[in-house]
Amino acid sequence: MKARVHVSLKPGVLDPQGKTVADTLSRLGFDEVGEVRVGKVIELELEDGLDASAAQARVTEMCEKLLANTVIEKYEIELA
Amino acid sequence: MKARVHVSLKPGVLDPQGKTVADTLSRLGFDEVGEVRVGKVIELELEDGLDASAAQARVTEMCEKLLANTVIEKYEIELA
Numbered sequence: 001m002k003a004r005v006h007v008s009l010k011p012g013v014l015d016p017q018g019k020t021v022a023d024t025l026s027r028l029g030f031d032e033v034g035e036v037r038v039g040k041v042i043e044l045e046l047e048d049g050l051d052a053s054a055a056q057a058r059v060t061e062m063c064e065k066l067l068a069n070t071v072i073e074k075y076e077i078e079l080a
Numbered sequence: 081m082k083a084r085v086h087v088s089l090k091p092g093v094l095d096p097q098g099k100t101v102a103d104t105l106s107r108l109g110f111d112e113v114g115e116v117r118v119g120k121v122i123e124l125e126l127e128d129g130l131d132a133s134a135a136q137a138r139v140t141e142m143c144e145k146l147l148a149n150t151v152i153e154k155y156e157i158e159l160a
Contacts, residue, residue, distance in 0.1 A: 006121060008121070008123075018122075018123075021122065021146070021147070024146060025124075025142060025146060028142075028145060028146060030138065030141075030142055031127075032126050032127035032130060032138065033124055033125070033126060033127075033142075034124075034125035034126070034127070035124075035125040036122060036123065036124050036125070037122075037123045038120060038121070038122050038123075039120070039121040039122075039123070040118060040119070040120060040121070041086060041088070041118070041119040041120070041121050042098075042101065042116060042117075042118050042119075043088075043098075043116065043117045043118075043119070044105075044113055044114075044115075044116050045113070045114035045115040045116070046112050046113060046114070047111075047112040047113075047114070050112060058110065058112065061110075062105060062108075062110055062113075065108060066101070066104060066105060066108060067101070
């Protein structure tokens with residue numbers, strides 16, 4: 001089983017990396033670009049034999065403990 | 081219109097950040113985790129009035145010029 005975790009900054013949190021990308025794209029002539037936000041995707045290979053609800057619970061725990069800084073970041077979990 | 085670009089390391093390219101996450105998860109007691117890979121998601125706000133094929137072409141150009149290092153990274157574009 002695979003889990004994919006999307007970690008992104010909460011709305012309203014400044015994203016200096018995204019701002020830099022936006023400025024650089026504009027300098028390169030990509031004038032159609034407005035706001036840019038940069039996030040992370042973490043792909044986890046999970047042991048077989050976990051059922052979906054157990055996997056969801058464990059990955060949530062991983063997010064809370066390590067993968068996301070929940071003060072400023074939100075996460076979404078996708079199981080496949 | 082919004083574009084979402086997923087940038088991830090090509091298969092076979094070492095991912096030290098993913099390895100560190102995997103080791104740390106295992107140290108925290110998450111023994112069900114195998115390989116971990118870490119990638120980026122870049123969300124771009126695009127000017128309205130672009131049609132989908134033009135947007136696809138422009139975002140591809142952005143990826144090739146700035147957003148991805150195509151020697152070691154691959155990218156996927158999603159328009160919404």
